[in-house]
Amino acid sequence: MISLLFTFVLFAAVPENVTEFDLDNGIHVVSRTVTGGEVEGLSFFLVGGSRVLNEDNQGIEAFALEAALTGSDTYPDERWREIMDVTLASWNASYNYDYSRYHLKCLSEDLPLLLDGFADCLLEPELDPVVVGRMQNSQLIALQSDLNDPDNRIWLVANKGFMGAGHPYLLRPDGIPSTLSSFDVDDAREWLSSRIKSGNIVITHAGPTPPEQLAVFLENSFGRIPEGGDVFPEVAEFGIYQDTIVAENDETLSAYVVVKFKAPPVGSEEAAAYSTAMGVVDEMLWQVLRTENALTYAVSGGSTNSYQRNWGYMYISTTEPVLSASLMTGVFSDVVHGNVDQSVVTGVANNNRTIQGINAQSMDTQCWMLGSGYISTGNWRTPYLLQESLEDMTVYEISRALSDWAGTAGWGIIADSAIVDFAEFEPWPLKGE
Amino acid sequence: MLYTLIFMLSMNFPVVESELPNGLDVIIGEDHSSPVVTVCVVVNTGGTCESPESNGLAHFYEHMFFKGNSALPDQTAYNSRMRELGMIRNGTTGNEVVRYYLTVSSDLFDEGLEFMYDAITGPLFDPEEIVNERSVIMNEYERKTNHPFWNFWRMQEEVLSIDKCRSSSIGVPEVIMAADQEIMMEFQHEYYTPDNSALIITGDIEAETIMPAVSEMFGQWEFGGRSNYADLELNISIPRDTTVYVGCPEGLGMVRIVFVGPSMANQQEWSYSADVWGQYMGRMTGEFHENLVANGPFLDVYASYYSQRFEPSITFGGTIDPELAEEGVEMMREEIERMFEEDYFNEPGIEMASEQLRRSRLFNEESSRDMATETFPFWWVEGGGLDYYNNYLENLSLVTSAEITEFLDRWIKDQPSAVFIITPEGEWVE
Structure with a gap:
């Protein structure tokens, strides 16, 4: 049963028309209704980030999610590419210290199909080794390109002194070349199976689709995700005691x-x-x-x-x-x-x-x-x-x-x-x- | 009548375009989704207006826009006024366009408009501030040289441009370090006039309400009639097939095959079939992707037409394992040949491409600020006004497979190309 809790606005900066609800499996959803256009934004957050990584598997979540998004049993690679062609929707991924985020931008009419496809990719990923291998090479090149630019690399250099040895935020959510190149489809499957649990997921939305309708779309797609989730340890203070x-x-x-x-x-x-x-x-x-x-x-x-x-x-x-x-x-x-x-x-x-x-x-x-x-x-x-x-x-x-x-x-x-x-x-x- | 109004079609919010007697185009979009307003001035200038002696000055001028002017004596006063108004601002210099823009709360629109007017019409070019800014711009130049693709950018200028200096808006250190007040004023005199510019305003305002104030203030900007922008020559030439091996850092690999494309200045009619063609080729279920990525060595590929007045190009490109780059070029060439086979382009695919372009426009129109700072300036310059943008979708829908074939016959078939193979093994520009 879906229950909608409407928010009462007390502050001018706090937006109006925000609704919160939970899917049956417990996934929490926050939706801001923005009328007047046809463009929808929907973000899928997988909570954990660096806290669920270790030295040897840095980047595994980025790898597994990108691999999953190459197709599923119901939406195999070619069918999924066709849908992306027809809808011209875009998925933007980002991986940070506390969570991974996939953001979907699409037109309202395509939202239910794309949500269904996305959920299917997470739950029943096709993981064709050839397709995933190509995606992995693309990831490696993008990562290497970032690391080659000192303007990007300087932030990581500063982390070394600031965060202190062993701090989880020293682990790179988007991976390092040696770990990223070591993953295969079995690693991706195992990771998705352990992490795609309702308790690890938060979904937010901004766009014209009203919350009642959004709830139905999400229940039909992400409602299939199993219950459960990880318990995250508190992130330690940064271990810096002298300049x-x-x-x-x-x-x-x-x-x-x-x-x-x-x-x-x-x-x-x-x-x-x-x-x-x-x-x-x-x-x-x-x-x-x-x-x-x-x-x-x-x-x-x-x-x-x-x-x-x-x-x-x-x-x-x-x-x-x-x-x-x-x-x-x-x-x-x-x-x-x-x-x-x-x-x-x-x-x-x-x-x-x-x-x-x-x-x-x-x-x-x-x-x-x-x-x-x-x-x-x-x-x-x-x-x-x-x-x-x-x-x-x-x-x-x-x-x-x-x-x-x-x-x-x-x-x-x-x-x-x-x-x-x-x-x-x-x-x-x-x-x- | 002080100005004429033309109502434009826009999908998400109403837009009106008008022209003041001094020749300034004014474009106003009403978007009440949030209480901010963006004011942008776009000028027909940029690197393409430069000679070897002035290479970098369009960009230098852009920096001086943020310094003292007739209302605010120096940059400290300028910055202080920005804080008072809560202003978010920026400027960019490209090869074919320069833009300045600011965003303020809509209740401060009048102040924001006045700020823009003073900055665009009354820069002081204080000699001391110019000397300071030389060092700032040199640092910007040095930063660019650290970029992994700096080498490629320079090589591209070398190979494709007739006048190299017109393709490099950052310029060269000798010119940057010699910039002075007199040179800046010459640049202003020639290009910074209302008849060579457009004023774009979008956000939480009513066009009818603000137009009198806009007209009164910007109507004072003196007509120039001196810009040579419209008369500039094409600046791209590929006289013969050329292959260049360009160096890049470890781990990267790219391939590009470039042809000269139709100019937006006087060959605009080709641009519709060019855009539909590019979108058709970009489909992830199309043959181009299928043969080169799904069943080929590339990690991704694209084919596109770059809508430019002076350096229009048609590019086939992709990311690839550096060791497979040469093989990739051959396969891409074969795929280019295949485009001339009878059934390569079909009507359903063309319809899809056209629909994708319509959707792309809807996505671009999500933010009226982006419209003011990106979309409208680009199309105002490249389309020579907003009529092009206004009629764009209708013209796309008329493109047929025969027209695409015609486009390919004219611009690609038997035409010389420049191939760039970008790998760690390539040559490095000193």
Whole structure:
């Protein structure tokens, strides 16, 4: 029996027309009805992420899901490709520390067929070794392409010092070449069989299909998924107890620097203040590093706020990494010590309001917000409430939040040792001490 | 009458197009799905307007758009005003188009419009800010050189372009480091005029309500009549069959076979059959995919027409194990030959391709901000106005298999091509 619980809206930023319900097997669904178009967005979240991986099977879930999506017993490879041709629907996959996500974009008229096909692929995958092998090679090339770009790789270099040995977030949800190339169809089948359980799944939707109809479509497709699910251990704190630096030599004209440091848990009292503080850091990094000193084209600061464990970060690409890192910590220290104009703090809230409006135009982003909020806190409203909390923030509140949370830091640098003197690298203290 | 209004067909929200007496095209789309409004100015310029002496200046100019202007004396004041307005903004420079756009809450539309007007019509090009920006742009250049496909991009310019400089909007270090106020003003004088630009506004506004203010403010922008954009020559040429082996990092492998395509400037009539053909070829159940991917060495393949005024191209490409790249080229060539067989194109497949293009447009129209910043600017420039976009679907539906054959006979059959084999073993550009 499907029961629909309608949500009453209390805050302006929290969207209207959101409905929550459970399928008979317990899969939780959050749907935002958006009328006026024909485009549907639907996200399938498989909760677990890095927590269900180990050193030897990093990337297995990414491999297994992509393999499953090549066809099923009822929708074999060619039939499935034909459906994708006719509908022009797209599936976008992403794999992160806490969950895997498949997002479907399609027209309303195609939604029931595509949901049925997708569920069938998960439950009765065809797993033709030739087709899966081709998909695996594509995955490997995409992964290698990412790793070849120092602009992507720098984030992983910073993780090494910041997260601490053995932390689950060091395991790559999208795999590493050595593990990804070792999987076969039997691994995929086994993984799908153990992970595709109702308790591991959350579905979010944004689009014109009304919740009553969506519930029927989902019951007919995902209602077949067996009950049960995994119990996830709590994600450990990042094991960083002193400032660290990891430097990698690469022949690049521009060096890349990332520093990471701890951030408060999602939904906590200080999350909004911390997020605003890092928004202020971002503004000031631009002002100091780019506008005043012309040291870079790309500089930014920010924080994650939807994982089990979160972090703040600063990033730059520059030919002068030592000077830049020193100025970055100067900016950070200024915010920690409250040396910031209130207008900058207000500006961050203003920008966030506009971003919220932009996000509302994208079904994909709406699905992500509903899902990440629900998975991280049990409440889909969390990301929207965070936006609400950014209003009226003061300099005192943001500097306190940053001071409370950001202590030791993990630095990562990629540079060419023929151009930059590595002996000058040191883990610059964040607060300028 | 100050302006004329033309109502356009759009699937998700109403759009009106008008032209001010100074020649500025104004395109307004009403979308009340969220309380924001996006303002975009698109200019007919870009790398294609450059010479070896000015290679990189269209892009440099784009950076100066975000500096001091007649209303805001320097970038610090500029940034401060952006924060007050909660403005999200960006700009991009391509080979054939430059765009500037901003998004604000719809209740700040007037302020956002004024901000755009001041930035587009009154840049100061402060010499000190120009000197600073040289270093910033050099860093952008250096970042690009780190990209795994930098080598391929450069080689493509080398092989396909008549004037290499017109294909590289990032430019060259010598020009970037020599940019000054005078050069910027010359660029502004020539291209940054209303008759060479369009103003696009989409979001939570009413066209009828805002049009008087838009007309009054942007009507002051002085007519130029100096742009040579429409007179520029084609910048792609493949005089003979050419094969180039391009280096790339370990683990990657790609193949591309490129032909010259019809120009959107004066051969637009070919573009409909070209687009339907590309979509037909891209079907995952089509022969092209079946023979090269499902039963061939490729991991994925595509065939497409790139709608451009000056560098239109037709490309067959795919990802492949580097060791199989040469074999892949041969198989792809065979598949290209097969396209000329009688039954290769059938009407149901063409109908599907045409329907896919209609759906693709629906997907693209999901976000009115994307329409203002991506779709409308692209088609306004490449189509020479929005009539092309407006009539696009109808023209696609008229394409027949005979027209596709005609397109292939004219643009591919017996035409020279450039083959790029991109593997770790290939040559590296210094």
